[in-house]
Amino acid sequence: MILTLLKRELKVARRNWIGLAIPLLFFIIVVSLFPFAVSPEAPVLQKLAPGVIWVAALLAMLLSLEQFYRSDYQDGSLEQLLLMSSPTSVAISKILAHWLLTGLPLVILSPLLAVLMQINYGSAGSSHTWVLMLSLVLGTPTLCLLGAVGMSLTLAASRNGLLVSILIIPLYVPILIFGASTVTASLENMRYNGELAILGAFLLIAIVFAPFASGRALKISVG
């Protein structure tokens, strides 16, 4: 059942790719402007890099949330999905599709931004890039999962973009802190296992609770 839902999501997204490209473009543009605005020197950029890349990734995810559930809610198909399958599986398929279409591309693009921000500078450069990708792999799904809960809670409110931001940014902050500090630790040649483990723990907790919570909230929003 989840597979049927997922296939539909991906098909709709393929026909509507511009909407998905905007957050990615935003991500690239924000990060690529920093070397121009601050300084192209490696030590300066390296200091800023983890924070800048993670903030940009977080904002890009926030920007993409607008598409979560919204069009399905407006054209009435969300109602049909909830009638014909369980709310949790609707949420799971949406979250999975959303991560594949926004989170995964962010991860794939991040080495490019690592070059721009001079993260790959020096002998240990490539391992820093790997750490950045790993932190995004563990962090972005959590952003998707939390965002799904926020979106499903506020679906019935018109102009819910602002409301969602206020609601979930406080929840995003811990992920931002540990995501960015993972990369910082790696750049300073310190151990980063602890930070990664915490990111992983956040992800596991979110996987357990968020689809269920999002599904329940969808039921309420539609009712």
Add this chain to the structure above:
Amino acid sequence: MSQSQDIQFDGLYAHELTVSRSEQVLLEDADLHLAPSTITYLYGENGAGKTSLMRCLAGLLPADHGVVYWNKKPISHPDSGYFQDLIFLAHSLSMKNELTIAENLRFYANLRLKGRVHQKSLSNDISGVLRELGIGGLENRMFAELSAGQQHKVALARLMLEPAKIWILDEPFVNLDQKTRGWLADKTLAFKEQGGVVLFTSHHHIDELPVDQNVGVEHE
């Protein structure tokens, strides 16, 4: 629910149902029985709560009070199989603009039948229904490219492609030409002959469709 043993009615039975919308009570302690092989016409003015009642019977809008039973079991009970048996066509057509007609219809059929359907014969069925509806050959057109009437026909095609035992139809006759109204009336009667339960709303009396039961919703 402990009362469920007491219910003697087959089909859909709403017991002491209270429904409200935006703090306004639309229906209070109403009993409603939709027996197998009956067609029920739900009438009422705009805003009287026809759609809310339908959404409540479809399990989308929680009732303030009361229980809806399907074949003697509460609809929320997994054993009732209600959501397998129900097709609820709302006013919104629930189709994606980004998908073709065939993709939209195939998605819903696969979701209902949990993929246990022969895709080739499903495609044939879709072509057949669309031909009957006078939009044959448009399977691969994007849903967004159709006219309002044609889009409405696509939503109705679901009734023929998904097996069900109860249809709840919100304004199914709106936007339809004479020929399609006749088609829908025929199909509804055929569904009734097979033991189906039908509940529909309409602003106008539908001459083509003889009704077994009239239910009115009124403003206070």
